[in-house]
Amino acid sequence: MSIKTLRTLVAVQDHGTFSAAAEAVFITYSAVSQQMKALEEEYQLAIFDRSKRTPELTPIGLALAARAREIVRAYDNLLPSIMGEDALKGEVMLGAVPTTLTGLVPLGISILKRECPELHIRVTLELTNALLTQIRRGTVEAAIISAPSIVPEGLVMQEIVEEPLQLLVSDKLDSDDPFEILRTQPFIRFNRGAVVGEGIERWLQHKKITVHESMELQGLEAISSMVMANLGVSICPRPSVVTTQMPGTRTLPLGDDAPKRLLGLVTQESSAKRLVVDRIYASMRRAVEIGRFPPDIATGAAPAPPIELPSNTGNGSQ
Numbered sequence: 001m002s003i004k005t006l007r008t009l010v011a012v013q014d015h016g017t018f019s020a021a022a023e024a025v026f027i028t029y030s031a032v033s034q035q036m037k038a039l040e041e042e043y044q045l046a047i048f049d050r051s052k053r054t055p056e057l058t059p060i061g062l063a064l065a066a067r068a069r070e071i072v073r074a075y076d077n078l079l080p081s082i083m084g085e086d087a088l089k090g091e092v093m094l095g096a097v098p099t100t101l102t103g104l105v106p107l108g109i110s111i112l113k114r115e116c117p118e119l120h121i122r123v124t125l126e127l128t129n130a131l132l133t134q135i136r137r138g139t140v141e142a143a144i145i146s147a148p149s150i151v152p153e154g155l156v157m158q159e160i161v162e163e164p165l166q167l168l169v170s171d172k173l174d175s176d177d178p179f180e181i182l183r184t185q186p187f188i189r190f191n192r193g194a195v196v197g198e199g200i201e202r203w204l205q206h207k208k209i210t211v212h213e214s215m216e217l218q219g220l221e222a223i224s225s226m227v228m229a230n231l232g233v234s235i236c237p238r239p240s241v242v243t244t245q246m247p248g249t250r251t252l253p254l255g256d257d258a259p260k261r262l263l264g265l266v267t268q269e270s271s272a273k274r275l276v277v278d279r280i281y282a283s284m285r286r287a288v289e290i291g292r293f294p295p296d297i298a299t300g301a302a303p304a305p306p307i308e309l310p311s312n313t314g315n316g317s318q
Contacts (some may be wrong), residue, residue, distance in 0.1 A: 001042060003075050005035045006068040009047075012036065013065040017054055089118040092276055095131040095143030096123055097194075099220045100263065103241030103293040104160075104284060105144065112283035119276065128195045135268060142277045144284065146195035147262040157264040158281050161288045163237040165200065165259045167252040168223070170230040178252045179209065186214035186232035188223050196261045200235045203259040224249060237261050240288045 004025075011021035011032075018032045025032075036055075040047045047061035057065060096105050101123075109121050124140060131143040132152055144160065151157050167178045175181050182204075189211075190197035204211060214232045217223050223234045228248035238251065240263070245251075265281045267273075287293075 001039065003072065005039055007072050008032055008035050009039065009065050009068045010072055013057060013062070013069075088116040088276060088279065091120045091122060092142075092273065092280075093122050093124060093140050094280065095134060095140040095145075096125060097128055097131070097144060097146055097263075098125045099196075099237060099239075100144050101125065102220075103239050103243045104263070104287055107241050107287040107290060107293040108280070108284040111286050112279060115283070116279060119279075121280075127191075127193065129193075132266065135266060138268070141271065141273055142265055142267040142280060144263060145266055147264045148195055151266065154269055155266050156269045157266040160263045160265055160281070160284050161240040162260050162262050163240050165196075165203075165235050165254060165261065166238045167233060167254055168227050168236050168249055169233045169252060170227055171248055171250050172230050173233075176252060178254050179207070181233055181252070182209050182211055185212070187211035188226050188232040188234040189213055189216040190223070190234070190236070191216060191218045194218075196237065199259050199261060203235075203254075235259075241291060241293050243293050 008021060008025050008027070011024040012018060015021045015024055018036070019029050022029045022032045036048060043064075045060055045064075046058050047064060048055040049058050094105075094109075105123065109123075112119065112121065124134075126134065126143075128145040128148060131140060131145050132148070132155065134140040135143055135155060136152065145157075147157060147159070167181065169181060169185070173181065173185070190200055192198060192201055215226065217226065220236060223236065224246045226232055227234055228246055235254070265277070265284060267277045271277055
């Protein structure tokens with residue numbers, strides 16, 4: 001059964017006769033008759049009552065024609081639903097590395113929701129490699145990740161922002177020399193399984209800095225809390241969207257050659273929701289331009305809506 005046959009069946013119901021249906025779908029009378037006969041044979045059903053001079057749809061035929069009408073309508077709306085404004089409705093799953101959740105992601109989603117109020121964004125938090133796997137499997141439509149050294153084949157990434165890494169220390173420390181601090185103070189390390197953790201490790205080795213590792217944690221809030229308690233120092237991204245810094249801490253630059261982490265929005269190259277992905281990307285770029293969360297009233301950005309999170313998130317890094 002083809003969409004052409006279903007379209008012919010709908011035309012027969014709408015116009016009452018095979019000849020009128022033939023004119024409506026631009027085929028011959030014999031072609032209509034052959035299509036309808038083939039449909040009956042395929043399903044072994046009496047779709048038409050042929051005892052009358054003009055074949056009429058049976059009750060089963062009427063039910064089949066009604067369902068065929070729905071299928072034809074859905075088929076005709078396939079591309080408009082993806083490429084048109086209807087694409088900006090419904091639910092989309094967005095992945096994100098956890099350190100983006102306190103500034104970039106809520107501000108970006110609030111901007112997106114103001115422009116597309118019928119688009120519902122669900123957020124799932126994972127490390128970069130896990131998010132790449134979810135995108136390949138199709139369980140996540142797009143994800144904000146720390147850019148890996150190589151983007152897997154079949155995926156594409158749009159760069160959002162580059163964030164230099166900085167040294168996070170307790171305000172109880174008097175020294176302003178980041179290298180002296182790294183060599184003398186206990187070091188709280190980001191999860192080395194995360195992209196940013198790998199970058200920090202490479203930079204430390206390049207600088208020939210041997211740190212006294214005291215703990216390895218997942219999550220910027222946990223690391224900041226340890227630093228605030230003066231239990232060590234850590235290297236973390238300087239956020240592109242600034243929020244209130246945790247009391248009791250301060251940051252120091254790591255120099256002109258400081259390591260950086262690149263945030264990007266990655267999706268499948270053949271994504272059917274390209275319009276939605278592009279809107280998400282534009283909203284995240286706008287959030288970077290605003291640069292502060294919550295934004296100043298003067299920016300005109302809407303407040304962030306509630307973000308739906310899975311119950312087992314909040315423990316990851318990136």
